[in-house]
Amino acid sequence: MKIKSQIAMVLNLDKCIGCHTCSVTCKNVWTSRRGLEYAWWNNVETKPGPGYPKTWENQEKYRGGWVRRKDGSTELRLGNRPRVMSQLFSNPYLPQVEDYYEPFTFDFSSLKGKRRMKTPPSARPFSMITGKQMDKVQDGPNWEDDLAGTFDQRKSDPNLHDIDTQGxxxxxxxxxxYVPRLCEHCLHPACIPSCSSGAIYKRKDGVVLINQDRCRGWRQCISACPYKKIYFNYKRMKSEKCVFCYPRIEDGQPTVCSETCVGRMRYLGVILYDSEKIDEYAAADERDLVRCQREMILDPNDPEVVVEAERQGISHNYIMAAQKSPVYKLMKEWAIAFPLHPEYRTLPMVWYVPAMSPKVEEVAAEEQKGPADAAAGEMDYFAKVDEMRIPAQYFANLLTAGDPQPIREALAKLVALREYMRRKTVDGDDQPSVPEAIGLTAAQYDDMYRLLAIADYNDRFVIPTDPKQQGSHHFDERTGLGFDDEEENFVEGCKRHNIFGGI
Incomplete structure (x- = not known):
């Protein structure tokens, strides 16, 4: 067992209000410069919808992620090493400008100094790339925001492929x-082996970064990333991506998107995992991917895990943070969070709690059932899940590789939590009944309520400081298609040029 630590994030979709504050603050801090006008390291998509870039989930088009070979191993969907190298100068799987959108601004100066007119003046849109006036703005990073587009546009969402959309x-x-998206900082990232110059690496705290000195702008990483969270800076001719606000993480502070989230729906923490299982679990059957990824996460309160982690050099700060981690509870202990598209086999480390939704039709018979009927009550939670407006199958296509049962179980826990707290606070029942079929205790319901509903800042963000305690440097995984220097020379060169401060 080889224990490693990872900074992970969980997003509670039930609390996202779609305000895009996270996107705007991330844009202002990281991508508000020439060459990245179109890039949103964090964006909030309205689902169902084609997303940003359009239909990014269609891997038949973009060839992102990994596929399982017949021998049980994994291979880049983009192809093996010779094929990737052959596409350096002509890559047919790159998203184009129209797949993102042409960034625009408005000629606000035309509104100043104008003499009074009978009709109000208007500011014409201008392209931020060419500087020329645009006839009409036709697209944006979330053009279907709040159901703005027609259903014919939204049903291009690949997650609707096996759902009857009639009606x-x-x-x-x-x-x-709403589904906020950022780089997944995967345990089995497809971008790293696709990089022909070996510029992409994974630090010991789990953050995946691109060495800007080594990047040659081949853009194979953009195609290989199934989440399309690597962007090409056409001004610098380099690839850039979300850095998980690593300067803040090193100082024990949350990412900018988490700090500014109005809905307080983001959670940050440390998990410990067995890195020896990565290749095996990444090649598991599609329906077993979520279960395998949960099994790979180790219990930080297990004395044997703690002793072994310390022996392998995991700092005491990280072990303590893992024991208090909110993401561990959401991801494994309560099992109500899921990875985004696990079928891409990248083992992503940004997970999501599925959103609850109102029922299409009210069922009057439910109100007549009392808590005394335990068996009927337990089954009732799953019945309520099936009556929700958002189909469980849609969440399954999004979060569990098409298996709806884990989604139904997670939503049933959330429904049971509401019923439990309603009986406790409204009905005045000090010891409300706990459905055995859900698999949680009363103490776990209380903890879940405190974390999901009324958690304060320190409960949501448990981040250890000074990750340098974990080793002499952060370079944990750096694989390219050849052209790699000796690691020590590479590290010393980065130190000399002060690449990614803090190394």
Whole structure:
């Protein structure tokens, strides 16, 4: 068992209000410069919808992530090493400008100094790339925000491929949710082996970065990333991506998107995992991927795990943070969070709690059932899940590789939590009944309520300081398609040029 630590994030979709504050603050801090006008390291998509870039989930088009070979191993969907090298100068799987959008601004100066007119003056849109006036703004990073687009546009969402969408075009029956997205900082990232110059690496704290001195702008990483969270800076001719606000993480502070989240729906913490299982679990059967990824996460309170982690050089700060980690509870202990598209086999480390939704039709018989009928009550939670407006199958296609049962179980726990707290606070029942079929105790319900509903700052963000205690440097995984120097020379060169401060 080889124990490693990872900074992970969980997003509670039930609390996202779609305000885009996280996107704007991330944009202002990291990508508000020439060459990245179109890039949003953090964006909030309205689902169902084609997303940003358009239909990024269609891997038949973009060839991102990994595929399972017949011998049980994994291979880049983009192809093996010779094929990747052959596409350096002509890559047919790169998203184009129209797949993102042409960034625009408005000629606000035309509104100043104008003499009074009978009609109000207007500011014309201008392209931020060419500087020329645009006839019409036709697209944006979330053009279907709040169901703005027609259902014909939104149903291009690949997650609807096996769902009967008949009737969803009607406003009374349609559904929507917000899905914030950022780099997944995967345990089995596809971007690293696709980089022909060996510029992408994974630090010991789990953050995946691009060495800007070594990047040659081949852009194979953009195609290989199934989440399309690597962007090409056309001004610098380099690839850039979310850095997980690592200067803040090193100082024990949360990422900018987490800090500014209005809905307080982001959680940050440390998990310990067995890195020897990565190759085995990444090649598991699709329906077993979520279970395998949970099994790979180790219990930080297990004395044997603690002793072994200390022996292998995991700092005491990280072990203590892992024991208090909110993401461990959400991801493994309560099992209500899931990775985004585990079928891409990258073992992502940004997980999501599925959103609850109102029912399409009220069932009067439910209100007549009392808590005394334990068996019926236990089954009732799953019945309520099946009556929700957002189909469980949609969440399954998004979070569990198409298996709806884990989603139903997680939503049933959230429904049971509401019923438990309603009986406790509204009905005045000091010891409300706990459904055995859900698999949680009363103490776990209380902990879940405190974390999901009324958690304060220190509960949501448990981040250890000074990750340098874990080793002499952060370079943990750096694999390219050849052209790699000796690691020590590479590290010394980065220190000499002060690449990614803190190394």
């Amino acid at each position: 969803f075009a009607e406003f009374e029956r349609t559904f929507m949710l």
